[in-house]
Amino acid sequence: MGLVGQLSDIGSFIRAQRIQMRFGKFSRAPLRLLRFELGGNAVECDWVSRAADEWDRDISRRSSDLNVSTQALQDAMAIRDLLFRTLPGVNTASLRAFRESVAGEHDLIIAGTVTREQQLSRYVASVAMRAKLLGLHFWLEDGTLEALRAEECAMSF
Numbered sequence: 001m002g003l004v005g006q007l008s009d010i011g012s013f014i015r016a017q018r019i020q021m022r023f024g025k026f027s028r029a030p031l032r033l034l035r036f037e038l039g040g041n042a043v044e045c046d047w048v049s050r051a052a053d054e055w056d057r058d059i060s061r062r063s064s065d066l067n068v069s070t071q072a073l074q075d076a077m078a079i080r081d082l083l084f085r086t087l088p089g090v091n092t093a094s095l096r097a098f099r100e101s102v103a104g105e106h107d108l109i110i111a112g113t114v115t116r117e118q119q120l121s122r123y124v125a126s127v128a129m130r131a132k133l134l135g136l137h138f139w140l141e142d143g144t145l146e147a148l149r150a151e152e153c154a155m156s157f
Contacts, residue, residue: 024147028053031075034098034106042092043083049075049097049109062142069145072097073114073131073138076110080134084116091116095136112136 029050037044049072056064076097083093094113098106100117114135124130139146 019106038087038090041090042094043090044094044096045079045083046096046098046108047075049077049099051100062144065144069140069143070144072099072110072129073127073136076136077127077131077134080114089140101147108145109145110136110138111148 022038029052031050032048034048035044035046050068052064052068056067076095079095080093083090092113092115095111095157096108097110099109101107110131112135118134120130120133124133128138131138139148
């Protein structure tokens with residue numbers, strides 16, 4: 001595929017991401033792409049996960065954190081699917097999801113290298129288990145995504 005075809009595919013991904021992922025199931029906050037790099041049959045994609053929904057301010061902190069974590073995992077799997085659907089020449093994707101910290105920094109919460117061939121059984125009900133089976137790495141503590149430690153980040157790529 002030539003350069004024009006690749007640019008067209010990239011444009012398709014970005015448009016689809018903005019339209020199809022405009023809102024999440026648990027949050028209406030936007031998903032922000034930070035970096036997208038295509039090289040041969042591999043892609044790298046980084047984004048900032050969605051913040052808690054405004055309407056979650058009246059529910060418990062634990063429930064709100066659970067919603068945010070579930071949304072982040074669902075978004076990571078959706079981005080994987082969207083990449084492979086819109087970029088037919090891509091076989092491998094390195095994905096990283098960040099969360100904005102209180103200090104304004106970005107904490108890495110999900111990372112992994114996934115492939116087109118990885119398929120899921122429809123009998124896996126757990127969102128976290130589906131994400132793990134696809135090759136995503138993350139740390140859940142009581143249902144809340146925690147920042148990945150340096151050694152976990154090194155293992156994910």
